[in-house]
Amino acid sequence: MIKNTYATILICLILVSLLVLPNCTGGGTGGGGEQTAVVENETPSYGGVLNLAVVTDPQGFDDAIQAHYLCGTLKLTNEEVWEGDWTKGQAGGWGSGECDWFAGGSLNRLEHKAGAMAESWETPDRETIILHIRKGIYWQDKPPTNGRELTADDVVFSLNRQYTLPTAYMKKTYPKAAETTQISSPDEWTVVLKCQPECFGDVISMLDYMDIYPRDAVETFGDMNDWENSIGTGPFILTNYVSGNLAEFARNPKYWAKNPLGPGQDNQLPYVDGIKIFNMPDDSTRTAAFRTGNLDILTTDWELAQEFLQMPQLKHVSYLDDYGQACIYMRTDKKDSPLADKRVRQALWLAIDYNKILSDYYGGKGTLLKWPIMEYREYAGAYVPLEQLPESVQELYSYNPEKAKQLLAESGYADGFKVKIVCYNQRAYTDVLTMVKAMWAQVGVELELQPKEYGPFVATLARRSYDDMFFGYYSGVGTYFKAINYTGQGMYNGSYVDDAVLDKARDEMVATYPDEAKVDQLHRDLMPYLLEQAYVITLPAGYQYRFWWPWVKNYSGEASLGYYNTGNFAKYVWIDQAMKDSMLGK
Amino acid sequence: MARIEAFPSVEEAKRRSFLADLFIRLFREKPLGTVGGIIVLVLLLVGVFAGLIAPYGYNDIFVGPRLSAPSPEHLLGTDQLGRDLLSRIIYGARISLVVGLSVSAIAVALSTIIGITSGYFGGKLDMAIQRFVDAWLSIPPLFLILTLIAVAGPGMLQVILVLGVLFGIGQSRIVRGAVIGIRANTYLEAATAVGCKAGRVLWKHVLPNVTAPIIVLFTITMGAAVLAEATISFLGFGIPPPTPSWGGMLSESGRRYMLMAPQMALWPGLFLAIVVYGINMLGDAFRDLLDPRLRGGLGRYDKVKRKIKQCEGNQAEEVMDGKLSNKDQ
Numbered sequence: 001m002i003k004n005t006y007a008t009i010l011i012c013l014i015l016v017s018l019l020v021l022p023n024c025t026g027g028g029t030g031g032g033g034e035q036t037a038v039v040e041n042e043t044p045s046y047g048g049v050l051n052l053a054v055v056t057d058p059q060g061f062d063d064a065i066q067a068h069y070l071c072g073t074l075k076l077t078n079e080e081v082w083e084g085d086w087t088k089g090q091a092g093g094w095g096s097g098e099c100d101w102f103a104g105g106s107l108n109r110l111e112h113k114a115g116a117m118a119e120s121w122e123t124p125d126r127e128t129i130i131l132h133i134r135k136g137i138y139w140q141d142k143p144p145t146n147g148r149e150l151t152a153d154d155v156v157f158s159l160n161r162q163y164t165l166p167t168a169y170m171k172k173t174y175p176k177a178a179e180t181t182q183i184s185s186p187d188e189w190t191v192v193l194k195c196q197p198e199c200f201g202d203v204i205s206m207l208d209y210m211d212i213y214p215r216d217a218v219e220t221f222g223d224m225n226d227w228e229n230s231i232g233t234g235p236f237i238l239t240n241y242v243s244g245n246l247a248e249f250a251r252n253p254k255y256w257a258k259n260p261l262g263p264g265q266d267n268q269l270p271y272v273d274g275i276k277i278f279n280m281p282d283d284s285t286r287t288a289a290f291r292t293g294n295l296d297i298l299t300t301d302w303e304l305a306q307e308f309l310q311m312p313q314l315k316h317v318s319y320l321d322d323y324g325q326a327c328i329y330m331r332t333d334k335k336d337s338p339l340a341d342k343r344v345r346q347a348l349w350l351a352i353d354y355n356k357i358l359s360d361y362y363g364g365k366g367t368l369l370k371w372p373i374m375e376y377r378e379y380a381g382a383y384v385p386l387e388q389l390p391e392s393v394q395e396l397y398s399y400n401p402e403k404a405k406q407l408l409a410e411s412g413y414a415d416g417f418k419v420k421i422v423c424y425n426q427r428a429y430t431d432v433l434t435m436v437k438a439m440w441a442q443v444g445v446e447l448e449l450q451p452k453e454y455g456p457f458v459a460t461l462a463r464r465s466y467d468d469m470f471f472g473y474y475s476g477v478g479t480y481f482k483a484i485n486y487t488g489q490g491m492y493n494g495s496y497v498d499d500a501v502l503d504k505a506r507d508e509m510v511a512t513y514p515d516e517a518k519v520d521q522l523h524r525d526l527m528p529y530l531l532e533q534a535y536v537i538t539l540p541a542g543y544q545y546r547f548w549w550p551w552v553k554n555y556s557g558e559a560s561l562g563y564y565n566t567g568n569f570a571k572y573v574w575i576d577q578a579m580k581d582s583m584l585g586k
Numbered sequence: 587m588a589r590i591e592a593f594p595s596v597e598e599a600k601r602r603s604f605l606a607d608l609f610i611r612l613f614r615e616k617p618l619g620t621v622g623g624i625i626v627l628v629l630l631l632v633g634v635f636a637g638l639i640a641p642y643g644y645n646d647i648f649v650g651p652r653l654s655a656p657s658p659e660h661l662l663g664t665d666q667l668g669r670d671l672l673s674r675i676i677y678g679a680r681i682s683l684v685v686g687l688s689v690s691a692i693a694v695a696l697s698t699i700i701g702i703t704s705g706y707f708g709g710k711l712d713m714a715i716q717r718f719v720d721a722w723l724s725i726p727p728l729f730l731i732l733t734l735i736a737v738a739g740p741g742m743l744q745v746i747l748v749l750g751v752l753f754g755i756g757q758s759r760i761v762r763g764a765v766i767g768i769r770a771n772t773y774l775e776a777a778t779a780v781g782c783k784a785g786r787v788l789w790k791h792v793l794p795n796v797t798a799p800i801i802v803l804f805t806i807t808m809g810a811a812v813l814a815e816a817t818i819s820f821l822g823f824g825i826p827p828p829t830p831s832w833g834g835m836l837s838e839s840g841r842r843y844m845l846m847a848p849q850m851a852l853w854p855g856l857f858l859a860i861v862v863y864g865i866n867m868l869g870d871a872f873r874d875l876l877d878p879r880l881r882g883g884l885g886r887y888d889k890v891k892r893k894i895k896q897c898e899g900n901q902a903e904e905v906m907d908g909k910l911s912n913k914d915q
Contacts, residue, residue, distance in 0.1 A: 282841070283841070283842050284841055284842070284844060284845075303666075303846070304842075306846075307845070356648065360648055360652060360668060361652075361666075361667070425740070425822045425823075425826075426822075427839055427842065430826075430827040430828075431666065431667060431827075431839075433827075434645065434647070434667060434827055434828040435647050435667060437645065437828060438645050438646065438647045438828075439647075441645075449826050449827055449828070450739070450826065451740060451822070451826050451827065452739070453736060453822075453823075456736075
């Protein structure tokens with residue numbers, strides 16, 4: 001009897017093995033896609049719902065209370081003074097194509113702005129910005145605004161909130177600009193901002209961040225952070241929000257904007273009846289939803305993109321994005337730390353096999369040089385490609401463990417040392433650091449990963465409160481002229497860089513802004529020196545992919561028009577409902 | 587006649603040591619428990635000799651192509667960083683072993699101290715301790731674990747301590763129950779009467795008599811701890827990368843690559859299931875073998891029962907032959 005039992009167990013194990021082994025197939029890692037650039041000739045139609053997905057809930061609905069990037073629905077319901085110009089992007093093949101608008105939102109060039117609430121503006125000097133507010137913009141038809149017209153008073157009131165409320169991103173991030181800028185409205189349709197010359201860039205940038213709210217609603221509700229109080233002038237109205245699940249929007253019938261070009265020129269915007277934004281943090285859920293047509297647009301990395309690249313019916317773009325990219329920051333200010341020594345920092349850099357990471361982990365699609373600014377064509381003038389950098393800098397991107405050991409020995413660390421690094425506890429971050437750990441181990445440097453949850457991670461980033469190293473975000477290209485990634489006391493100077501050469505260059509760039517061509521040149525001149533100091537160890541960045549179904553029309557892969565306006569492209573998109581029904585077999 | 591045949595087995599058993607007897611009986615009487623024991627033994631060996639058995643280091647990156655299927659070079663395939671999955675599974679066994687044993691040790695020590703103290707002394711002390719345990723048990727364990735780990739930060743030591751304390755306090759009820767069960771026994775009264783102090787009574791008389799449930803508790807906790815560590819790591823709060831833990835391997839990477847490389851979720855999941863199954867079977871077998879209510883006499887309940895049945899069968903035959911009645915008469 002016992003023998004029979006053993007035999008049964010053995011047979012079960014063999015059966016399980018037989019079931020399991022055939023399922024172990026390898027994953028495809030190759031392939032790559034071309035960017036889609038199609039001229040839309042069809043006449044747009046109204047109707048349908050655009051289904052999108054995000055990976056986190058919005059943390060608020062008022063960007064004077066929560067940081068603007070945590071208020072994800074605002075860019076659909078409310079508007080800023082100005083935003084990125086749709087016509088300078090692809091615009092369904094009808095735009096000038098100067099910008100891609102693919103990235104998460106750091107594109108902030110003045111030459112690419114279009115008026116939103118401001119119909120036009122003037123900057124007579126580096127201290128004054130005059131905004132001419134557009135007439136015929138109406139608030140939603142609900143109390144207490146009851147569909148009244150927007151005036152300069154609403155703009156002044158909203159900007160003043162951002163400049164004075166301690167919770168506001170503007171007040172927290174640019175305290176000097178917030179304290180010294182005067183905002184007034186000489187008449188019902190004009191707003192004047194007077195600032196100090198050194199704050200001019202801050203004020204300009206933030207005008208594309210800060211959303212405008214109705215004064216009477218804010219005074220009634222105290223703030224606008226409750227979604228049910230949402231009142232805007234944007235193309236959509238927030239009708240339903242379920243935390244952790246979805247946000248639903250309906251078309252704003254009183255929206256002011258018209259389609260500026262293409263077959264639908266002068267059509268009233270938006271085209272779609274509504275938008276549903278699902279909260280889907282899990283990759284598998286998101287991709288499954290897109291695969292089955294339950295999502296219209298999907299943004300993903302190259303690896304998950306492979307499946308969709310095999311589907312010829314889908315359209316896609318691949319692009320580089322500095323949003324969410326991380327670098328290794330080091331405590332260069334601690335004089336007793338090995339990381340204060342430039343040779344040690346360079347040695348650590350040399351001990352990383354950049355090409356291996358790019359080719360094996362990112363499928364060979366990406367860039368080696370992503371810091372201090374990402375390789376964007378909109379900022380090509382400010383960026384020095386790797387092959388144009390001096391040899392001494394190019395060498396840092398080559399894998400040379402022998403030289404790394406030599407530099408470590410010269411600086412007194414022939415036996416290596418131990419360092420700890422704080423990072424976000426997500427695979428995308430820990431995977432990269434795992435590779436770095438293995439590579440640094442070859443030169444005797446022992447790296448200990450200290451993954452943290454998002455809350456403690458962001459707190460560490462904000463306070464720069466780490467012992468040795470920190471794997472954190474850097475500021476996007478939109479603020480490159482302020483050099484906040486390597487000067488000053490702000491959170492993005494994660495390596496505590498205090499370098500007179502860099503400070504001088506920053507002052508020059510700030511003084512030169514808004515002459516963007518000249519600032520670009522100053523930045524180009526600075527890049528070789530900056531990279532050679534190895535204050536920050538940057539790592540390769542892989543391409544992102546954005547896919548959409550062919551029924552999504554007048555769309556070319558846009559994500560954000562202007563400076564962190566994620567989702568504001570949606571008003572231009574229309575849905576071919578017949579095609580959708582046909583493709584989904586309905 | 588049946589009774590006379592049964593006694594020699596009992597006498598034979600008495601001559602063996604407790605542990606030897608336990609394991610011999612495990613092998614003879616509990617096949618599933620034996621399989622569980624073998625699994626645990628293999629886990630022990632693999633964990634201890636991971637460095638010798640594993641073909642690669644657990645963080646040797648790009649030793650093979652990324653996400654490759656099982657092959658002669660990489661028997662279980664490779665992960666997203668080109669690391670050998672077999673090696674990571676083997677080193678992961680060490681984590682499971684360390685976590686399982688350490689958590690069980692802490693939990694059993696804690697539950698024994700709390701349970702014996704509470705059960706033996708009784709009264710207000712017992713009431714105070716039990717209300718604390720009640721309060722502790724009222725908090726959802728996962729919430730408690732995640733909160734404590736969030737405060738303490740991820741790491742093996744933190745995981746072990748948190749799980750050890752969590753299990754220890756909860757399981758003290760079992761030890762307390764066992765102590766209360768023997769508290770009224772006369773040998774404790776006798777020990778107290780001859781002047782033994784409380785400490786000696788607890789150490790020499792109470793503890794040995796609650797050893798059986800404590801051993802069972804140890805094995806059950808081990809399986810639960812391995813599973814709990816996997817859960818915590820799955821949620822991203824456990825052993826920090828790149829240290830391989832089966833739960834961690836199942837987690838984000840396992841899910842993400844489920845379609846591209848199913849082996850990444852399959853192997854750690856399968857080994858986790860097998861080991862937890864094995865530990866649970868072993869614990870279950872120990873419980874059966876050590877439970878005084880099931881063993882009868884000196885632990886030969888099943889055997890005695892079989893003997894009695896056998897004798898009854900003989901008796902029946904004898905009755906049929908008409909011999910028994912003559913002899914008995």
